[in-house]
Amino acid sequence: MTSQLFSVNLSSKANVVSSSNEWRLVSYSSCKSSSRVFRFPVLPRATIAISTTQGNDFLLVKPQLVISSEGDVRKRIHNLKENTRRALMTASNPAMKLKLVDMIQRLGLGYIFEEDIKIMLETLAHGQPDDDLYTVALRFRILRHNGLHPNPDVFGAFMDANGKFGESLVEDTEGLLSLYEASYLGANGEDILSQAKEFTTTHLKKSVSRFTHKLGEQILESFEIPRHLRMVRLEARRYIEEYGKDIDHTPVFLQLAKLEYNQVQSLHQMELAELSRWWRDLGLASKLTFARDRPIECFLWSVGLLPEPKYSTVRIELAKTVSILLVIDDVFDTYGTYDDLVLFTKAIQRWDVDEIEQLPEYMKICYMALHNTTNEICDVVHKNHGLSVLPYLRKAWIDTIQAFMVEAEWVKRGYEPDLKDYIDNGITTAGTYMALVHLFFLMGEGVTPKNMSSLLHSYPPFFTHAGKILRLWDDLGTSKEEQERGDIASSVQLLMKEKNIKSEEDGRKQILELIQTSWKELNEALVAPNIFPFSIVNVALNMSRASQVVYQHDDGNSYFSSVDDHARSLFFTPIDM
Numbered sequence: 001m002t003s004q005l006f007s008v009n010l011s012s013k014a015n016v017v018s019s020s021n022e023w024r025l026v027s028y029s030s031c032k033s034s035s036r037v038f039r040f041p042v043l044p045r046a047t048i049a050i051s052t053t054q055g056n057d058f059l060l061v062k063p064q065l066v067i068s069s070e071g072d073v074r075k076r077i078h079n080l081k082e083n084t085r086r087a088l089m090t091a092s093n094p095a096m097k098l099k100l101v102d103m104i105q106r107l108g109l110g111y112i113f114e115e116d117i118k119i120m121l122e123t124l125a126h127g128q129p130d131d132d133l134y135t136v137a138l139r140f141r142i143l144r145h146n147g148l149h150p151n152p153d154v155f156g157a158f159m160d161a162n163g164k165f166g167e168s169l170v171e172d173t174e175g176l177l178s179l180y181e182a183s184y185l186g187a188n189g190e191d192i193l194s195q196a197k198e199f200t201t202t203h204l205k206k207s208v209s210r211f212t213h214k215l216g217e218q219i220l221e222s223f224e225i226p227r228h229l230r231m232v233r234l235e236a237r238r239y240i241e242e243y244g245k246d247i248d249h250t251p252v253f254l255q256l257a258k259l260e261y262n263q264v265q266s267l268h269q270m271e272l273a274e275l276s277r278w279w280r281d282l283g284l285a286s287k288l289t290f291a292r293d294r295p296i297e298c299f300l301w302s303v304g305l306l307p308e309p310k311y312s313t314v315r316i317e318l319a320k321t322v323s324i325l326l327v328i329d330d331v332f333d334t335y336g337t338y339d340d341l342v343l344f345t346k347a348i349q350r351w352d353v354d355e356i357e358q359l360p361e362y363m364k365i366c367y368m369a370l371h372n373t374t375n376e377i378c379d380v381v382h383k384n385h386g387l388s389v390l391p392y393l394r395k396a397w398i399d400t401i402q403a404f405m406v407e408a409e410w411v412k413r414g415y416e417p418d419l420k421d422y423i424d425n426g427i428t429t430a431g432t433y434m435a436l437v438h439l440f441f442l443m444g445e446g447v448t449p450k451n452m453s454s455l456l457h458s459y460p461p462f463f464t465h466a467g468k469i470l471r472l473w474d475d476l477g478t479s480k481e482e483q484e485r486g487d488i489a490s491s492v493q494l495l496m497k498e499k500n501i502k503s504e505e506d507g508r509k510q511i512l513e514l515i516q517t518s519w520k521e522l523n524e525a526l527v528a529p530n531i532f533p534f535s536i537v538n539v540a541l542n543m544s545r546a547s548q549v550v551y552q553h554d555d556g557n558s559y560f561s562s563v564d565d566h567a568r569s570l571f572f573t574p575i576d577m
């Protein structure tokens, strides 16, 4: 049992039912979808009905969660951390150390031991001549995942005289699985890793009947979605459950992972309350009834991109920008007339509040929300990092809105762009550059005059590759409804037309292949020299991971649940201790 405290300030409009030790809070908003019930297995028990996709009024109840400040819990966490650190430092051999790092990061605890892991990995960068395939591949994956630069030539030792992975490896299932996972960190041009992916996929599939129960499940999990592509908090939640069922688990790690998970969840709840307060005060949702009202979905993006507790302010500010982006997207996609959109784009380009008089009232509201929020974010960046960033944030927004206008022009002229032009523009309209530029400054890590000024001329390629994955997942997730609404053809339709593909299923398969290729391009940022720090590269990787989570839904599969289900599990359901 955690010692979290939970209390709810009920707004007058909320509908509350209480029974025995349970609170039931039913959203009263215009929500049309069936209400969802959230359970809090902490004292007092509570259930909250929410929908993230239709109205978020329930957030106005301002949950007031208190991160445990009780001395004994704090002390317990401190002791568990010290014991875990000791285990990490005293592990008997390099292979054991690598396994521990992997497990700790998978349990969502990596940020606690960030410095220890960094120092340790530097000492583990070189393997031993007799290392087996499992260890070599694990080392490669862990090093690259943590921003170090292992050379894929290490896999040459497992190839035969013809430069192919040897048949002698096919019996080593654990080694194959480790190599399969490592292959997903391959960059463009690293053919050895492409070969590794093909070889391990073929052999792991073929020998599926020989697997033990545990290994079989691990392989299926990896096939479902490899580790490199998993969103951190979602994976922590899932793996904590799996690890707890393993009879060989170490209770200290498990207890720490559960306590930390719940503590961080409480922090996220407070951030969500802060975000909802801002959103209500901004009044966009109440004044512009056509616009999407989805702070929780926006916050899911924030947690996907920045899972570490230290980025609390950054998460809130990012969610604000995405909330405004969704409204502007709705203005362009569904509500604004062409002439209004031209005026709006011009007003944004001039970035001058004196210019908004000629705008219709709903656009003035939008414009002022964007203006004020951008100024507020500039103040936050200046206060926290001493940087003046208005020109950079303004440029990112102007680029975004100009890209929306390009789409509006295409629709007006009945013009169908080719796939490349569509994707290039769609990367910008998905908010890629806007979000990553804001994050780079809000995080304030590794900012130099050189990388800063480069953003005024062009965006780094890893922004673009991550944005391509975002755009393609977005189209896979929403293209049907957008087609029904009469939006421009999305990447699925354009690709089908260009390649003369008749079935939508085949078209979607090819989009998935494009996503795989983009991952290889994105992985180049883990390998090539970069004027940007690893922290922002990691955020771009996280953006691509989160895109799949937000847009891929598959009934009956918990990893690919709906946004509502993810929000329920990540933000409102603590893990039972």
Ligand SMILES: CC(C)=CCC/C(C)=C/COP(=O)(O)OP(=O)(O)O
Residues within 6 Å of the ligand: 301, 322, 325, 326, 329, 333, 429, 430, 431, 432, 435, 470, 474, 475, 478, 543
């Ligand atoms: C962290 C970031 C950058 C999040 C961006 C979220 C996003 C893609 C919004 C546009 O959604 P949409 O599906 O309505 O877009 P469109 O109409 O452009 O397809």
